Amino acid sequence: MGFNAAWAHNASVLVVGIAETSSVEGDLRPYAEYDLGQAIAHLSVQAQAEGLATHQMAGVEWDRVVAAFDLADNLKPLTITAVGTVDEAGKLPGALAERETAPRTRLPLDELVLLRS
Numbered sequence: 482m483g484f485n486a487a488w489a490h491n492a493s494v495l496v497v498g499i500a501e502t503s504s505v506e507g508d509l510r511p512y513a514e515y516d517l518g519q520a521i522a523h524l525s526v527q528a529q530a531e532g533l534a535t536h537q538m539a540g541v542e543w544d545r546v547v548a549a550f551d552l553a554d555n556l557k558p559l560t561i562t563a564v565g566t567v568d569e570a571g572k573l574p575g576a577l578a579e580r581e582t583a584p585r586t587r588l589p590l591d592e593l594v595l596l597r598s
């Protein structure tokens with residue numbers, strides 16, 4: 482899992498988020514990715530409510546995931562979400578520890594929303 486390999490294996494659970502992009506009969510499911518995003522968002526909120534942390538990842542070798550789970554063509558893995566308790570940032574390798582303890586910033590609303598009057 483690239484740079485995620487330094488820490489992700491310590492998580493209690495790694496949840497593979499898979500979008501079912503079509504039915505077995507071949508009918509497309511155009512909202513599959515949207516649905517998966519919502520499912521993972523709600524998983525994250527519920528985990529937080531139960532005192533757990535989540536960390537979503539897309540930096541994953543997907544061909545290995547597809548092979549490990551023998552996924553059919555209509556099952557598209559998009560994210561892996563680590564779920565567990567937060568450990569000390571100091572246990573992470575240098576750059577990752579810095580990122581973990583850096584002040585969190587958010588993009589201003591006008592960079593996220595298209596406003597038209």
Ligand SMILES: Cc1cc2nc3c(=O)[nH]c(=O)nc-3n(C[C@H](O)[C@H](O)[C@H](O)COP(=O)(O)O)c2cc1C
Pocket residue numbers: 485536537538539540541560585
């Ligand atoms: C789709 C997606 C993929 C991501 N991929 C990775 C990843 O591969 N590795 C990683 O450390 N963070 C990744 N992130 C970022 C983290 O999940 C998280 O959003 C970020 O560390 C900010 O955390 P915060 O919201 O607690 O500040 C990804 C986020 C999203 C939404």
